[in-house]
Amino acid sequence: MKKQNIFTGFLLIGIGCYFFLQQFQIPFFTDFYSWPTLLMIIGIVFLFHSYFSKEYKNLFPGTLLLGLGLHFFGLHHYGFWIDHWGVYPLIIGIAFLIRFQKTKTGLLPGLLLLGIALFAIYSVNKPGWFSWINETASLLESFWPLLLIAVGGYLVYRKK
Numbered sequence: 001m002k003k004q005n006i007f008t009g010f011l012l013i014g015i016g017c018y019f020f021l022q023q024f025q026i027p028f029f030t031d032f033y034s035w036p037t038l039l040m041i042i043g044i045v046f047l048f049h050s051y052f053s054k055e056y057k058n059l060f061p062g063t064l065l066l067g068l069g070l071h072f073f074g075l076h077h078y079g080f081w082i083d084h085w086g087v088y089p090l091i092i093g094i095a096f097l098i099r100f101q102k103t104k105t106g107l108l109p110g111l112l113l114l115g116i117a118l119f120a121i122y123s124v125n126k127p128g129w130f131s132w133i134n135e136t137a138s139l140l141e142s143f144w145p146l147l148l149i150a151v152g153g154y155l156v157y158r159k160k
Contacts, residue, residue, distance in 0.1 A: 006052050007045065007049040007053075010044075010049060010052075014041040015041060018038065021033075032073075034073070036068075036070075036072035037069065039066075039069030039072065040065070040073065041069075042065050043061075043064070043065030046058045047059065047062035047063065059101075060096065060098075060099045060106075063095035064095045067094060071091065082121065085120070085140075085141065086116075086118075086121035087121070088117075089113040090118070093113030093114035094114070095110075096110030097111070097114070
């Protein structure tokens with residue numbers, strides 16, 4: 001089996017199962033017929049591809065997409081799910097730490113993001129200087145599509 005076909009194969013299997021289950025309206029899976037489920041499927045495909053092809057660089061995007069999919073699914077379906085900007089650095093920090101297990105890179109950013117996220121989420125009495133972070137996060141939540149466009153444009157037009 002060729003390594004480049006593994007990703008495509010897993011992606012087709014995952015998306016095919018998603019649409020197959022959606023077509024038959026199986027009662028247990030009706031909550032999963034949404035776009036966060038597609039994010040989770042793509043994240044799981046990245047993780048499977050990483051482990052089967054031993055290309056561990058895909059652990060980061062796989063964990064990131066799976067985490068974001070789980071977060072958005074939880075926000076939509078569970079009333080107890082935390083809706084705080086600190087969840088995003090938490091997901092990114094976990095992605096760095098999972099990638100660190102295999103590649104031995106990204107430990108410091110992972111721990112730093114994990115610490116910031118846990119502090120932001122669980123600290124009751126935050127210092128006064130911390131308010132600018134909440135305001136910036138609120139602004140980013142409003143304009144995150146523009147951030148995606150800017151990062152995409154940078155990746156398209158950057159010189160190698």
